[in-house]
Amino acid sequence: MLKSITLKNYRGFDEHTIDFQDKNILIGKNNAGKSTIVEAIRIISIVTHRYTRLNYLDSPLELRKHTSSPGIRPSLSKLDIDLTHACHQYQDPPSIIEAVFTTNQKIRIFLLADNSIFCVLYDKKGRVVRDKRSALSA
Numbered sequence: 001m002l003k004s005i006t007l008k009n010y011r012g013f014d015e016h017t018i019d020f021q022d023k024n025i026l027i028g029k030n031n032a033g034k035s036t037i038v039e040a041i042r043i044i045s046i047v048t049h050r051y052t053r054l055n056y057l058d059s060p061l062e063l064r065k066h067t068s069s070p071g072i073r074p075s076l077s078k079l080d081i082d083l084t085h086a087c088h089q090y091q092d093p094p095s096i097i098e099a100v101f102t103t104n105q106k107i108r109i110f111l112l113a114d115n116s117i118f119c120v121l122y123d124k125k126g127r128v129v130r131d132k133r134s135a136l137s138a
Helices: 034-050 132-137
Strands: 002-010 013-019 095-101 106-111 117-122
Touching: 002 034, 034 095, 034 106, 034 117
Parallel strands: none
Antiparallel strands: 002 013, 002 095, 095 106, 106 117
């Protein structure tokens, strides 16, 4: 279960953390970020459903100042998610979604300028998941 998500440089959020409980309701005025939060949860869901089936790759060059850890690149094609203008107030990419689960496992998702994502996964001890085999045991 999701414990929290942090949105950094993502759409209307410069940096914001949402802590989850057993039941949650999103309420807000128009253009307050409700759809952005739902989109972030949708992207997290895609990653959690695919991380054991994808090959683990080195981080892209454009992310080297953010991470040098290996990760996965799930496709967002056919999902109607457009990340072209995902950066907060037109700042430079990447936008980052970080999900922490009640098991203390974590996913850091980097949203890139080319409308793709790169994800680094961490096990419950905070170690980077480096390959499919580690992903299965995490």
